[in-house]
Amino acid sequence: MSLVIPTHPQTRADMVRACVHYRDGCKVADLTLDAISDVLEVDDGSFVWVGLYEPDETLLHKLQEEFGLHPLAVEDALKAHQRPKIDSYGDALFIVLHTAGSSENCAIGVGETHVFLGPRYLVIVRHGTSTSYAAARERCEKHPELLRLGPGFGLYAVLDYAVDNYFPIVEQYRNELGTIESHIFDRQFKRETIRRLYNLKRDLGRLRLAVSPLADVLNQLVRFYPQLVRPELMVYFRDVQDHVARVTEATDTMREMLTAAMSVNLSLVTAEQGEVVKRLAGWAALLAVPTLIASWYGMNFEFMPELPGRFSYPILIAVVAVLVTVLYRGLKKARWL
Amino acid sequence: MSLVIPTHPQTRADMVRACVHYRDGCKVADLTLDAISDVLEVDDGSFVWVGLYEPDETLLHKLQEEFGLHPLAVEDALKAHQRPKIDSYGDALFIVLHTAGSSENCAIGVGETHVFLGPRYLVIVRHGTSTSYAAARERCEKHPELLRLGPGFGLYAVLDYAVDNYFPIVEQYRNELGTIESHIFDRQFKRETIRRLYNLKRDLGRLRLAVSPLADVLNQLVRFYPQLVRPELMVYFRDVQDHVARVTEATDTMREMLTAAMSVNLSLVTAEQGEVVKRLAGWAALLAVPTLIASWYGMNFEFMPELPGRFSYPILIAVVAVLVTVLYRGLKKARWL
Amino acid sequence: MSLVIPTHPQTRADMVRACVHYRDGCKVADLTLDAISDVLEVDDGSFVWVGLYEPDETLLHKLQEEFGLHPLAVEDALKAHQRPKIDSYGDALFIVLHTAGSSENCAIGVGETHVFLGPRYLVIVRHGTSTSYAAARERCEKHPELLRLGPGFGLYAVLDYAVDNYFPIVEQYRNELGTIESHIFDRQFKRETIRRLYNLKRDLGRLRLAVSPLADVLNQLVRFYPQLVRPELMVYFRDVQDHVARVTEATDTMREMLTAAMSVNLSLVTAEQGEVVKRLAGWAALLAVPTLIASWYGMNFEFMPELPGRFSYPILIAVVAVLVTVLYRGLKKARWL
Amino acid sequence: MSLVIPTHPQTRADMVRACVHYRDGCKVADLTLDAISDVLEVDDGSFVWVGLYEPDETLLHKLQEEFGLHPLAVEDALKAHQRPKIDSYGDALFIVLHTAGSSENCAIGVGETHVFLGPRYLVIVRHGTSTSYAAARERCEKHPELLRLGPGFGLYAVLDYAVDNYFPIVEQYRNELGTIESHIFDRQFKRETIRRLYNLKRDLGRLRLAVSPLADVLNQLVRFYPQLVRPELMVYFRDVQDHVARVTEATDTMREMLTAAMSVNLSLVTAEQGEVVKRLAGWAALLAVPTLIASWYGMNFEFMPELPGRFSYPILIAVVAVLVTVLYRGLKKARWL
């Protein structure tokens, strides 16, 4: 869950991805940051949606002034590596989300999103490799009847978008589990399989830490903040809750199957080893019998009636051949070969 | 839990399996979809039961209009792959069930049923391979004294029918567990057994995910919606709750036994391997002794008193025979052979 | 937990084991079933205790009429295989218990008892191999001061009797665990031990399913039904609760020890196998040394100074004897033999 | 947890260890049992503390009369083998504690203490090998300002004393765990270690069953009985609660470490076995090479150019010596020897 925080300086345009004024569910205008306080002066139920990408301290303090954000929340928003959580500061909320995004080379980049939600503003601060919330904002603009209920609907759109981004990850993990399973039931033991299994276990642990606290965040949202999240929006948040539950269930199921897979793998490895020993024993027996016989007739007694016989050697060959064949068949039948 | 969603177009007759008007617990008439709104205009406590099979979007939107269903619920009903859940929208409920049906070739087809329950309607949307709820509806019609309490009794009949369909699955899993157990205690280790064990574990996990959320669904039904589920019906819903508990208990017990079976299997495999090594060692010893003796008298010393003896060879044969016999008996007694 | 439901027809006398009228804590008279309704007509606080053994449908419907039992409860009472539970129907309760009875040949026969408790009746329906509740009824008659509090005291007596019957089972399982433990720490591995361990695990699972729901049943009894279970009786029911807790604790402890035993067993089996390999290696070494030497002097070089020597052979014998002895002692000391 | 109930008759003096009358936190007088009722007649807030050691039935019934104890509680006090619990009977409490006492020969003797607490009496019934509560009573007498709050303070002193007696046991178990750990990481596997590990697991299970129910007992004491346990005493009971939590935490931690130890032990045993096999293989290789060569020159071909050579034998010796040395070093380096 390491975040790639860019160290090179960014321009303000890079950092402020959106700053829009909404009234009655419709976009009024794009704003400059300085215009925000003017707009908020008029108490007409309108609100401002600000989207930031890895803002620097100056920018966040600017917003702190404009919206009157709580210093502790701003401090949190400056550093990544927060747990998913919800904090309430007076009439405002500060929410931390972990976002997922499977990048091209199949590594999973995890980002963080911090949300400030007030009665008249929604500030989204994005860190790391997550995708932009422009799509979520567009979706909101298509539902003016809900967006007029205030920035809470915007929060829903952002949460829904973020949670839905977990599903491809879950799918990817499910595929990996499938691959591991098929390797495990493969005859050929591969050290690599165990390593992948272990890594998947760790990744699932991380996913769970990212997703499961959201259940609590959503629970608090639908219960305790009716002035920010209107009752009409409850069903929407509950829908997100349900998606979170699906991700959590899928994760837990996979974790459990992984444990079973480990256990099964040990059984199979042990059994395979038993097979090897059996086969080893079988071949040893097959060679030991003629070796014994050969040693036997290598003895130097003066009087061994078999030795001088004209046909002793061919008879012996025949006897050994029969013995080995019988033994071979017996071992084959008993599955020792 | 993959659902076979038919891609070929269906006629409306295929999709609408039932559309019946009930008043005072008795069937009044079969309706066309268009007639529904006319019937509901009169507030006479009557209600409409609609049964659908994999409806297309047009059809669901038609029903949305007729009954005033919530758009989010309709959106859910259009896609399969929901978790079992209960959502309340105003005075209506939307319930998702997973249904089970063991098909002929012993594979388990899982379907989904979505239920819309309003004060005056019950809409059942069936997906996948579950059996029709016609039987449940017939049962309702035999109890007009309960059906007159409203569509809640219909919901009970559907839930009861769906949950009872899990019992054959449980039975099937129990048999599979029995087979696996007997294989495990079999002397002969079979790789296949481990695979079946693993598969059963996965299937039980799925069954649990399908059934256990129903406990919560039923709990909410009997507690929070007295206007939809009349107090007189409580005992019936509690009966379903009890059936859910039985399925859950059976599943949990089997899961636990599977874990024990895995552990026992590992012990047995390891022990079996020990037996193999022992037997291998036993036979090696039995052959090593005469081999040593044969090698011994294969030495080329000029003065070995045993070699020229007239009876040395037969004596040696006798000695080896005795040694091997004694050794064989000893090893047999010590269970190394 | 299979119940032996007799298929041959029973006479009513076989099925009705008791039908007694109690007033003020004292037995008034034995009744016929038909006389029940007459007796109940007079509202004098008296009540009727009916004891049935595997009643047929006709009989149960007769009682349903006499006492006004709820149809769902009667339906449940007709089939065995219920979970332990408590259902309330209006002013009456329906309780399902699992009963235990260790039969002579050490198999454990599990029965079911269904109890209907109303303000003026107590109907006990016994299924399977449990012992008769006559003893419980006699005990009640010895405490008229408590029996006058109504049929709730009868229910206590029945529950107490049923729960106390679990203790011998627990004892039997504890002995079995002891036997398994001693076998596990035995040097000699026995396949049979693992099987017994597995069976005990299964049996304990069953016992838990039978007993642990009683905790909830009793909890509900002491909390929610003061009109049926008078406050004066609370302490008695809490005593039963305590017995249930003891059985559950004992079961859980044994289950946990079984898991540990499995784990310990695997360690011991693995270690034992290591010992076998060590000993095998030791003996192999002991034989390999003289075999090598014998092979050595079996070589056919023309010029081997040792061969023609007069005392070469005895010297060799001496050398081999010394070598083997030293090796033997060394291996013995290192515990490889 | 077997209690040694003495079967030989005891005198009443043996059984009644203390019977003291306290008023205003100070000892008034030692009483005879018969004098108790006289003393209690005067409602002056004074109370009687009775300490018994394994009383017989007659004695307990005597006390039942004097204090009006509930028959069920007296019945419980007559038999040992109760679970730790708290029962309330009207205005009185009956409490069961398990007590620990590590006797000299390192075996742990577990006793039981039953406490009857009423507004004006505290009856302590001791069973088994626990130490006398005389020390606890003396401690009470040193704090008259707390003892004047009633017998609740006496109860605190008894509980505190009993719980503190668990700490040496915990310490003893901790030492045993340390010993087992050091044995496990020892090179030499000892069967005995596994047995001790298993026994410790069982002992810890017992300790937990004895201690953990006390958390609930104390919880109820501080919450539900303000008339018996005065608010001023809350902090004292909470202190005992904290001690119980410490014992429970220590027990749980040790149980967890034991599980890890079992797992680690299996890994080490398996790995050790692998080492043995490796060493076995190494030595086998070291012997197999000269054996092969010796066999080779034991062949009887007429034309083998090496055989007649004058220096063939010493050359061969040199070759074998070099081969074996090289092999030995190679195996040593690869850690196979």
Next chain:
Amino acid sequence: MSLVIPTHPQTRADMVRACVHYRDGCKVADLTLDAISDVLEVDDGSFVWVGLYEPDETLLHKLQEEFGLHPLAVEDALKAHQRPKIDSYGDALFIVLHTAGSSENCAIGVGETHVFLGPRYLVIVRHGTSTSYAAARERCEKHPELLRLGPGFGLYAVLDYAVDNYFPIVEQYRNELGTIESHIFDRQFKRETIRRLYNLKRDLGRLRLAVSPLADVLNQLVRFYPQLVRPELMVYFRDVQDHVARVTEATDTMREMLTAAMSVNLSLVTAEQGEVVKRLAGWAALLAVPTLIASWYGMNFEFMPELPGRFSYPILIAVVAVLVTVLYRGLKKARWL
């Protein structure tokens, strides 16, 4: 978690690290202990912050007098080895924290801090190797607007400082886990790895016991003591709560990964052993074939056509060479060599 309690006598200056009087969020003066009661006489909302390091009994009793601390709390503060907890005594709180400090030689020194919080005082008692809270106090002095809310803010600063000190420990453990993981997936099994794994498990268990009770302590602080912890400070305490949650989550994740690592390790060790056996078997086969052939032609039959042949020996050499080469390649391909 052993504490190094210094046994040599300390001067009072060593023990009293700070004694400061704060009014309206600003430092008024450093005080002597005797001056405290004078200062507190005036009820002007000012408070006294006392910092102690391993005080002796005399000193603590002095403070008990000055602030009116509860005797039980003082008794606790005299002995180390308390669990993290919160106790309320009238209008004051007594809090026990475990503190962490990774000392230079990588061992982790654990200390304890006891806090007495009253409406007008904050007494910090430090035991063991934790760092001084001077930094926390300085931080407070920089926020007079919060410090004026009373000693609660001081408590926050101390808690925040103590919890933040756990993060380096967590980081250290995470590194250790990483090292162990890389060792486990190393080809070369190391006994030492298992020991480190076991030790890490124990250390994580200790860390959890130290940190997780803080969740409860903080929960009680923000809920139940509004007069000591002003509502304005809630968000600060919730921030600490969040840090505690992060430490706990990290610990739990690591514990879980350790269990997986143990399991994976066992699989790898077992598999490695199988590899060893396979290679052993392979080399045995490679040597057994020429040995058998050599023994064969060591037989002493008079009529063996191969023996007198002029080119028999070179032909045999060729045959053996071919056989061994083929066998070698076959085994190499089958990964037995």
